[in-house]
Amino acid sequence: MNVLIQNGRLIDPANKIDSKQDLYIVDGKVAAIGSAPAGFKADRTIDAAGKVVAPGLVDLSARLREPGFEYKATLKSEMQAAVQGGVTSLVCPPDTDPVLDEPGLVEMLKHRARGLNQAHVHPLGALTHGLKGEALTELVELTGAGCIGFSQAETPIKDTTVLQRAMQYAATFGFTIWLRPQDAWIGRGGVAHSGPLASRLGLSGVPVMAETIALHTIFELMRSTGAKVHLCRMSSAAGLELVRAAKAEGLPITCDVGAHHVHLTDADINFFDSNARVDPPFRTQRDREAIRAGLLDGTIDAMCSDHTPCDDDEKLLPFGEASPGATGLELLLSLAIKWADDYAAAHGKEEALSRAIARVTTDAARVAGLAQAGQLGVGSVADVVVFDPAARWTVEGGALASQGKHTPFLGYELAGQVEATIVAGHVAYERNAS
Amino acid sequence: MLNPQLNKHGELQHLLTTEGLPKAIINQILDTASSFVSVSDREVKKVPLMRGKSVFNLFFENSTRTRTTFEIAAKRLSADVINLNIAASSASKGESLLDTIDNLSAMHADMFVVRHSQSGAPYLIAKHLQDTKQNHVHVVNAGDGRHAHPTQGLLDMYTIRHYKKDFTNLRVAIVGDILHSRVARSDIHALTTLGVPEIRAIGPHTLLPGGLEQLGVRTFTNMDEGLKDVDVIIMLRLQNERMSGALLPSAGEYFRAYGLTPERLALAKPDAIVMHPGPMNRGVEIDSAVADGPQAVILSQVTFGIAVRMAVMSILAGTQA
Numbered sequence: 001m002n003v004l005i006q007n008g009r010l011i012d013p014a015n016k017i018d019s020k021q022d023l024y025i026v027d028g029k030v031a032a033i034g035s036a037p038a039g040f041k042a043d044r045t046i047d048a049a050g051k052v053v054a055p056g057l058v059d060l061s062a063r064l065r066e067p068g069f070e071y072k073a074t075l076k077s078e079m080q081a082a083v084q085g086g087v088t089s090l091v092c093p094p095d096t097d098p099v100l101d102e103p104g105l106v107e108m109l110k111h112r113a114r115g116l117n118q119a120h121v122h123p124l125g126a127l128t129h130g131l132k133g134e135a136l137t138e139l140v141e142l143t144g145a146g147c148i149g150f151s152q153a154e155t156p157i158k159d160t161t162v163l164q165r166a167m168q169y170a171a172t173f174g175f176t177i178w179l180r181p182q183d184a185w186i187g188r189g190g191v192a193h194s195g196p197l198a199s200r201l202g203l204s205g206v207p208v209m210a211e212t213i214a215l216h217t218i219f220e221l222m223r224s225t226g227a228k229v230h231l232c233r234m235s236s237a238a239g240l241e242l243v244r245a246a247k248a249e250g251l252p253i254t255c256d257v258g259a260h261h262v263h264l265t266d267a268d269i270n271f272f273d274s275n276a277r278v279d280p281p282f283r284t285q286r287d288r289e290a291i292r293a294g295l296l297d298g299t300i301d302a303m304c305s306d307h308t309p310c311d312d313d314e315k316l317l318p319f320g321e322a323s324p325g326a327t328g329l330e331l332l333l334s335l336a337i338k339w340a341d342d343y344a345a346a347h348g349k350e351e352a353l354s355r356a357i358a359r360v361t362t363d364a365a366r367v368a369g370l371a372q373a374g375q376l377g378v379g380s381v382a383d384v385v386v387f388d389p390a391a392r393w394t395v396e397g398g399a400l401a402s403q404g405k406h407t408p409f410l411g412y413e414l415a416g417q418v419e420a421t422i423v424a425g426h427v428a429y430e431r432n433a434s
Numbered sequence: 435m436l437n438p439q440l441n442k443h444g445e446l447q448h449l450l451t452t453e454g455l456p457k458a459i460i461n462q463i464l465d466t467a468s469s470f471v472s473v474s475d476r477e478v479k480k481v482p483l484m485r486g487k488s489v490f491n492l493f494f495e496n497s498t499r500t501r502t503t504f505e506i507a508a509k510r511l512s513a514d515v516i517n518l519n520i521a522a523s524s525a526s527k528g529e530s531l532l533d534t535i536d537n538l539s540a541m542h543a544d545m546f547v548v549r550h551s552q553s554g555a556p557y558l559i560a561k562h563l564q565d566t567k568q569n570h571v572h573v574v575n576a577g578d579g580r581h582a583h584p585t586q587g588l589l590d591m592y593t594i595r596h597y598k599k600d601f602t603n604l605r606v607a608i609v610g611d612i613l614h615s616r617v618a619r620s621d622i623h624a625l626t627t628l629g630v631p632e633i634r635a636i637g638p639h640t641l642l643p644g645g646l647e648q649l650g651v652r653t654f655t656n657m658d659e660g661l662k663d664v665d666v667i668i669m670l671r672l673q674n675e676r677m678s679g680a681l682l683p684s685a686g687e688y689f690r691a692y693g694l695t696p697e698r699l700a701l702a703k704p705d706a707i708v709m710h711p712g713p714m715n716r717g718v719e720i721d722s723a724v725a726d727g728p729q730a731v732i733l734s735q736v737t738f739g740i741a742v743r744m745a746v747m748s749i750l751a752g753t754q755a
Contacts, residue, residue, distance in 0.1 A: 196645030
C-alpha cells in the first residue's frame with residue numbers, strides 16, 4: 001500500500017529535518033521525502049496541513065499487563081492505547097505473571113502482539129529467575145527470543161554479588177542491563193519522597209539516597225565489569241548529578257525519566273491523591289527542575305510514559321495501600337509537548353518541539369538499540385505519527401483507550417492531539433476515521 | 435482541591451486534621467467543649483443535641499479507649515451509637531473500605547468516626563461521600579496512621595488553655611516518638627495556629643522525622659536541654675514494637691535518655707504541666723512519681739476529651755451540607 005502524507009511540518013530529529021515536506025510510503029517503508037518517487041500513486045492520502053508529521057513514538061517503558069494481569073489491562077486495550085497515543089514501538093518490562101524469564105513466554109508475547117498488528121513490542125527479559133535476584137536467566141536464549149535487554153523491573157537485587165555476576169555475564173555478550181536505581185533496603189515500603197510533605201502527611205518516605213546509593217554501586221560495578229547499563233526512571237537532582245559525572249567519565253550509560261516526573265512534585269499528592277502514588281515517588285521542585293535541565297542538556301537521554309495501568313480496586317484505597325503507577329501511553333506525546341512549551345518560553349519555540357520529539361523518538365530508539373525506529377530516513381520502516389501540536393484535550397477516563405484510567409493528570413487540559421498513527425506503512429489509528 | 439474538611443461556606447464539614455483548621459473554628463470547638471464539661475457533672479449526663487442521629491464508630495484498627503470516649507461523647511449528645519470493629523470483620527473478608535462505607539451509608543449513618551492504620555484513610559472516605567453526593571454524612575478522624583488525631587490534638591489544646599489561659603507566651607515540648615506519632619502532628623499544627631511561639635520536639639534522631647523545622651518546630655536530642663524552661667510537656671507513648679530494633683536498642687536505654695523523671699521535670703518551669711495521650715508506659719517514657727505527681731494533668735485530659743468530642747460531633751451535626 002502506498003501512503004502519502006502531505007502538507008505537514010515534517011520533524012525528523014535524527015535526519016535533522018524540520019520543514020514542510022511531503023512523506024511518501026511504499027510497502028511499509030519510507031520511500032521518499034519532498035518529491036514523489038518515480039511512478040508513485042497514493043492508495044491513501046493524509047492531509048497534514050497545520051499538523052506535525054514525526055517518527056512514531058518509542059516508549060521505553062509500557063506495561064501491557066499480559067500475561068497474568070488481564071484484569072488490569074489486556075494486550076488489546078493497551079496496544080490500542082499505544083497507537084492512539086502515537087506510540088509505534090514500545091519496550092515492556094518483565095514484571096508480568098509469570099515473569100518474562102523464559103524464551104517461550106517472550107515468544108508468546110511477541111506472537112500475540114504481532115497478531116494485533118499495531119505497535120512493535122520489544123520485551124525486556126528478566127535478569128534473574130522470577131526477578132528474585134538469585135539465579136541468572138538464559139540471557140542468550142532470551143535475546144534469541146526477542147528480548148532487547150534485561151531488567152529487574154521494580155525489584156532491586158539485594159545481593160551485590162549477584163548483580164556483579166549479572167553484569168559480568170551480560171558484558172560477555174554485549175547485552176544492556178536496564179536498572180532502576182533503588183537500594184533494596186533504604187526506603188523499602190516507602191510511598192512518598194522523604195521530606196517535609198511526607199512528614200506532614202505521615203507517609204513513609206523514600207529518601208533520595210535510595211537512588212544515589214544504588215547509583216554508586218552500579219557505577220562501581222560497571223567500572224570493574226565493563227557492562228552497559230540503562231538507568232530507568234531517574235527521580236532526583238542528586239542522582240542526575242552522579243549520572244552526569246559518570247557520563248563525563250565515559251561509562252557506557254544511558255538514562256530515562258518518566259514523563260510524569262518532568263512535570264509533577266510531591267506537592268501533587270495534595271490530600272492523599274492515590275493517583276499520584278508512583279514509583280519512584282515524585283520529589284521536590286528542585287528535583288523536577290534538575291530533570292528538566294537534564295533532558296535539555298542530554299544527561300537524560302529519553303522520556304518514557306512508564307505506562308502502568310491500574311484498576312479501581314488498586315487505586316481507590318488509602319494512599320499507602322494503593323498500587324503505584326499511572327496510565328501513560330496516551331499522555332506521553334502531550335507531556336513531551338508540555339515540556340517543550342514550558343522550555344520554549346525561555347528558549348524559542350521551533351527548536352523546543354523538535355528537541356522534545358527527539359527525546360521520545362530517535363533518542364529512545366538509540367537507547368533501546370532499535371536501528372529502524374524513531375526516525376524517517378528513506379528506506380526505514382514507516383512508523384509515523386501525525387499530530388496537531390496546538391489542539392487541546394482534557395484527560396478523562398472516557399477519553400483514554402487504555403484500561404488504566406488512573407493518572408495524576410486527570411482533569412488537566414493538555415496540548416497535542418494525535419490525528420493518525422502509521423505502523424510499518426499501515427494506518428493503525430486515525431482520529432477521524434470514517 | 436480546597437480543604438476537604440470545610441464546606442463552601444467555610445464551616446466544618448468533617449474533622450480530618452488540625453492542619454489548616456482556622457483559629458476561629460478551633461476556638462469555637464474549645465468554647466463549645468467548655469459548655470459541655472458541666473454536662474458530665476450532672477445527674478442526668480445528657481443533652482438532646484443529636485437525638486435521632488446515628489454515629490458509626492468505624493475502627494479499622496483496635497483502640498478500646500478512643501472508641502469508648504467517642505461512644506460516651508455521642509451518647510451524652512443522645513445519639514445512637516453503633517460500634518463496628520472492622521479490624522475483625524469485613525476487611526478480613528476482603529470487602530473494600532469504600533464498599534463498607536457504602537453499605538453503612540445505606541443504613542442511614544449521619545456520622546462516621548474513623549480509626550485506620552493508613553494515613554489519609556478518612557480523606558478517602560470524605561472524598562467518596564462527596565463524589566457520591568452524600569454531603570449530609572460527616573467524618574471524624576479518630577486517628578489515621580501516622581498522620582493525624584485531631585480530637586486528641588484539640589483536647590490537648592483544651593487542657594493547655596484550661597491550665598495556661600494564654601497560648602502566645604508558651605514553650606511547649608513534645609517528647610518521644612514523633613516519627614510515628616499522629617498526636618504529635620495534630621498538636622504541632624494546632625499549637626502553631628493558636629500562636630504558641632516555641633514548639634520543641636525532643637527525641638533521638640531515629641524518632642524525629644525530617645522536615646520538622648519546616649513545621650516551625652525546634653528539635654532537641656538532649657532531653658535536659660529540651661525541657662529547660664518549658665511551660666507544657668507532652669509525653670508520647672512509645673509503642674512496644676519500637677522498643678528494640680534498629681530505632682532503639684532497649685526500653686531501659688530509652689528511659690535513661692528520654693524518660694521523664696522528677697529531676698528532669700525540675701528543669702522545666704515550676705508550674706509546668708505534664709500531659710500524655712495515654713496509655714502510659716510507666717518506667718519507659720515516664721516515671722510513676724511524675725505520672726502521679728501534682729504537675730500531671732493526664733486524667734484531666736481524659737475528662738476534657740469527652741467534652742471536646744461532644745463539641746466536635748455537635749458542631750458537625752449542626753453543619754448543613
